[in-house]
Amino acid sequence: MSFVVRQIALKASGEEIVRSADYAMAEITVGRNAACAVHLPDLAVNPVHARIALSAGGALSVTATTDQPFGLNGRSTRQAEIDPAIGGELAFGGHRIAVSLDEDGTRAVLTVRRVEAVSDSAEERDVGAAYSLKGLLPGKRISAWGFALFVLFAFLAVPLYSFATYQPLAMDKDARRPDGFHADSTWSSGPLSISHKALNEDCQACHTQAFVAVTDNACLTCHTKDAHDHISDKARLLQSRGAPEGMAAVQRAVASAFNRPAGRCVDCHTEHEGAGAMPATQQQFCADCHDGMKGRLPDTKIADAADFGTAHPQFRPALIRGMERGKPLFQRVAWRAGLQENNGLKFTHGQHMSKTNGIAQMVRRMPGQFAAKEALNCADCHQADSAGARFQPVDMEQSCQACHSLSFDQIGGTFRTLRHGEPEQVVADLRAFYRSTAPARPANLSGMARRVPGDAAQQSTAADYARAVRFYPGGADQAIAQVFSKGGMCNDCHVVTRGGTAQTAGFAIAPVAQNDRYFRKGWFDHKAHVQSDCVECHTGATTSARATDLLIPGIEGKGGCRTCHVGGDGAKLASISVKDPVDSSCAMCHSYHMDAGAPWVPKNDRNKSDGQSVAMANRPHFPVKRH
Amino acid sequence: MASVAPPEKTGRKRTGTSRQRQSMHEGFLTHRNMFWAKLSAALALALTLLYIFVPLPGTHFGASWLGYTLGTVGALLILWLTMLGMRKRAITPGRWSLKAWTSAHVYLGLLVTVVGTLHSGFEFAWNVHTLAWALMLLVVGSGIFGIYAYATLPRALSANRYDEEGAITEKQMIEALRSLDRQIHDAAQPLDVQAATLVGQSLEQDPFGGTLWNRVTGAYPDCATHTAIAELRSLRASRQRSKDDLLGRIEAQLARKEALLERLRQHLKLKSWLQAWLYIHVPVTFALIAALSAHIVSVFFYW
Numbered sequence: 001m002s003f004v005v006r007q008i009a010l011k012a013s014g015e016e017i018v019r020s021a022d023y024a025m026a027e028i029t030v031g032r033n034a035a036c037a038v039h040l041p042d043l044a045v046n047p048v049h050a051r052i053a054l055s056a057g058g059a060l061s062v063t064a065t066t067d068q069p070f071g072l073n074g075r076s077t078r079q080a081e082i083d084p085a086i087g088g089e090l091a092f093g094g095h096r097i098a099v100s101l102d103e104d105g106t107r108a109v110l111t112v113r114r115v116e117a118v119s120d121s122a123e124e125r126d127v128g129a130a131y132s133l134k135g136l137l138p139g140k141r142i143s144a145w146g147f148a149l150f151v152l153f154a155f156l157a158v159p160l161y162s163f164a165t166y167q168p169l170a171m172d173k174d175a176r177r178p179d180g181f182h183a184d185s186t187w188s189s190g191p192l193s194i195s196h197k198a199l200n201e202d203c204q205a206c207h208t209q210a211f212v213a214v215t216d217n218a219c220l221t222c223h224t225k226d227a228h229d230h231i232s233d234k235a236r237l238l239q240s241r242g243a244p245e246g247m248a249a250v251q252r253a254v255a256s257a258f259n260r261p262a263g264r265c266v267d268c269h270t271e272h273e274g275a276g277a278m279p280a281t282q283q284q285f286c287a288d289c290h291d292g293m294k295g296r297l298p299d300t301k302i303a304d305a306a307d308f309g310t311a312h313p314q315f316r317p318a319l320i321r322g323m324e325r326g327k328p329l330f331q332r333v334a335w336r337a338g339l340q341e342n343n344g345l346k347f348t349h350g351q352h353m354s355k356t357n358g359i360a361q362m363v364r365r366m367p368g369q370f371a372a373k374e375a376l377n378c379a380d381c382h383q384a385d386s387a388g389a390r391f392q393p394v395d396m397e398q399s400c401q402a403c404h405s406l407s408f409d410q411i412g413g414t415f416r417t418l419r420h421g422e423p424e425q426v427v428a429d430l431r432a433f434y435r436s437t438a439p440a441r442p443a444n445l446s447g448m449a450r451r452v453p454g455d456a457a458q459q460s461t462a463a464d465y466a467r468a469v470r471f472y473p474g475g476a477d478q479a480i481a482q483v484f485s486k487g488g489m490c491n492d493c494h495v496v497t498r499g500g501t502a503q504t505a506g507f508a509i510a511p512v513a514q515n516d517r518y519f520r521k522g523w524f525d526h527k528a529h530v531q532s533d534c535v536e537c538h539t540g541a542t543t544s545a546r547a548t549d550l551l552i553p554g555i556e557g558k559g560g561c562r563t564c565h566v567g568g569d570g571a572k573l574a575s576i577s578v579k580d581p582v583d584s585s586c587a588m589c590h591s592y593h594m595d596a597g598a599p600w601v602p603k604n605d606r607n608k609s610d611g612q613s614v615a616m617a618n619r620p621h622f623p624v625k626r627h
Numbered sequence: 628m629a630s631v632a633p634p635e636k637t638g639r640k641r642t643g644t645s646r647q648r649q650s651m652h653e654g655f656l657t658h659r660n661m662f663w664a665k666l667s668a669a670l671a672l673a674l675t676l677l678y679i680f681v682p683l684p685g686t687h688f689g690a691s692w693l694g695y696t697l698g699t700v701g702a703l704l705i706l707w708l709t710m711l712g713m714r715k716r717a718i719t720p721g722r723w724s725l726k727a728w729t730s731a732h733v734y735l736g737l738l739v740t741v742v743g744t745l746h747s748g749f750e751f752a753w754n755v756h757t758l759a760w761a762l763m764l765l766v767v768g769s770g771i772f773g774i775y776a777y778a779t780l781p782r783a784l785s786a787n788r789y790d791e792e793g794a795i796t797e798k799q800m801i802e803a804l805r806s807l808d809r810q811i812h813d814a815a816q817p818l819d820v821q822a823a824t825l826v827g828q829s830l831e832q833d834p835f836g837g838t839l840w841n842r843v844t845g846a847y848p849d850c851a852t853h854t855a856i857a858e859l860r861s862l863r864a865s866r867q868r869s870k871d872d873l874l875g876r877i878e879a880q881l882a883r884k885e886a887l888l889e890r891l892r893q894h895l896k897l898k899s900w901l902q903a904w905l906y907i908h909v910p911v912t913f914a915l916i917a918a919l920s921a922h923i924v925s926v927f928f929y930w
Contacts, residue, residue, distance in 0.1 A: 034816075041816055043812065043815050043816070043824070043827035043830065044823075044824075046820050066820070118812045118830065119808035119809070119831065120808075120831050120832060121804040121834050122809070125801070125835070130801070130835045131895065133839070133842070133899055133902050133906065136839040136842055136899075137839060137903070137906050140909045143906070144912070146910070147911065147914035147917070148913040148917040150914070150917075151758075151914050151918045152917045152920070152921065155925075156924060156925075159925065160928075184929070186753075187754065187755055187756075187928070189690075189750070189752075189756055190750050191752065203929060207929040207930075211927055211928055211930060212930060213930040250692075251692050260930065273750075274750075284682075
């Protein structure tokens, strides 16, 4: 009835030292207390942790003394039976007790061994690694690979997959990739302009082929109608541009080397530059060709131009130079002071706008009828067209007839008027008037009241009246001649000649034409100038004494455009003084894809009340200040 | 490494072996009279002026000749900067010594932010191009932090290691800890279950354990030693004083351990700051090179 307790300690060399002790007792204790037979110097063990009793059959009964359990063969328990013949392993804290029989097979042997270090710090560790971040962070190598592969996958492989998936849709006007996210949009360098907004997720609408720069065909797939050529002869276009030199030549060479041909739509219509409108074309772009173009293209009829302020040819307004079959013939003439244009009328602006003559007096007599009280005003005759850019033709009935009345008869309160614009009707109406009417009947021929006694007076009157009635229709010729001749209604305004037909009694009215657009190659918008007084530009209007005076201003001189408009970068000629300069690049008046309308203006600037914006190279866009 | 002490001008003749030589050390920041710093600053200024004053068609953007030039220069610069990782494993003296190389790496690395940002034309969006730019800033930013760490922390590190008994090495720190643990373990044997458990927890806790957060902040709110001291103190207060103040002794030993742990943790914190930036700097560099490749391919792909 005894136990053998073998305590095993390790030498520094790793050699084992076994201390053996016999306990001739039926029950021994296990614990941290030094009084225990199985003494375990282990803070995880209770002072008296368990009792081991030897039962009659030779089996060991292990019982925990407190609630704290112990381990048996790897499992936690508070009560265990162990047959030493079979063996078993008890665990108390960091110690293990192997149960076995001794060599004789008679005594239970408890072999005690410390398996865990006294403390965590006592355990073996790699000093270098312990002081590093190893184990706390993923290694640099693995995260480098991880990050790099993730980026390549998400931003290269997946976009390429997107491209390949929808490649067959390219160059088809109506084909669109389905809505939603497409990975190649992560390649977009910036949002598209407003008009191309719908294409933001549809890269392949323009980028149709891999590694091929955007082609004109991609643009023309949709822009079938609005992409006019600047000039149809591309060779002339290139010739006027001249061969690139210096830096430009280097750029050209590099671009060619990288498969980026010049002269494509996208050279000017750059995209991915923000969600606003496409930026306006820069002045430099026009000047590249038009500056000194005569030198490169000697047969051109177009004068050189580079900057409005300093290098722009004189305007060439289209003037009426005669009439052919009722239609005016126009000729573009370089503007100069005193230029004349015959529109067929005798109207003079000076006379009509005078503040002192009879016309002004007439205006004063009819308050409320005219725009101003003192004299006629421009707006009394000139009405802007619906767009406000130009003016409607002056209409005789609307604008002249208030004074230049064509009435010739009054019936009741109604005035009968001659027909304007139809001389043959005038002649016919006058003849009809004289044929169907008679002179007013003298009062003393009717009734009996208050008459001179006797018939003499009455007979005389009756004879006079009868003669008047007899010759009355013949008065038509006189009236017609009077209307068409000097002092007559027609002759007041129109040039009348004697080359007419019988229908017009031999009179002819010189044809009249009103010029509705003088500047055909540039764009002028009256609406943008609405805050200026008309005579600021049309300076001759109040004094012009000749009907043929051209009142359109030129580029320079009094009222000329350069009075306010300076070049795109603010440049102006030294000889001109400008009080409130307005920077004016080419695009303010001219359009590359020319048509009869206004030049193209970025959408952002279209609805600005104060006019166009001017885009300048390397400077922000800003609205032009007006005064 | 990054000592910023200016070279001392002493009349004495230098004897290669004296300690004086240590103070003559010239760090990579001041190498060659800050040649690379001056070069980079001059280049940055020149490129900025070029960006402002060179007339370019359209907006300033990657797609102008200046843009492509800046982009090419930037990409090559980034690749060269990455080469430091290879270069530093081969130490050679001379003009292209590792120190010279590091100096150039630092200052050209700062320059690359200017090059990259001018290349962007300040057009940023949610795309691979801005991603590459952002990663570049992250790499350079972590690098700047690394320089700050190398310039300041080694001093704090040595200050922490020194006390009245002299310096203590990392190995010695562990040894001292082990010794204290053994002493505590032995002294704590007579303790009752409750107190023994407290002490045991202190011994069982891994002094190098804790999360990354614990490591970089140096704050260990779950420190078992600290808890044990507090608990033992309250136990001791509630118990009758005996002649043999075992709890008092153990508490004192635990307090010594806590002081040592404090120093160890400060050391670990400083070392983690010295190392942590590289865990961003290096992997993000490779992410940057990947993003850069995607950026370049995408530009030519959708030309």
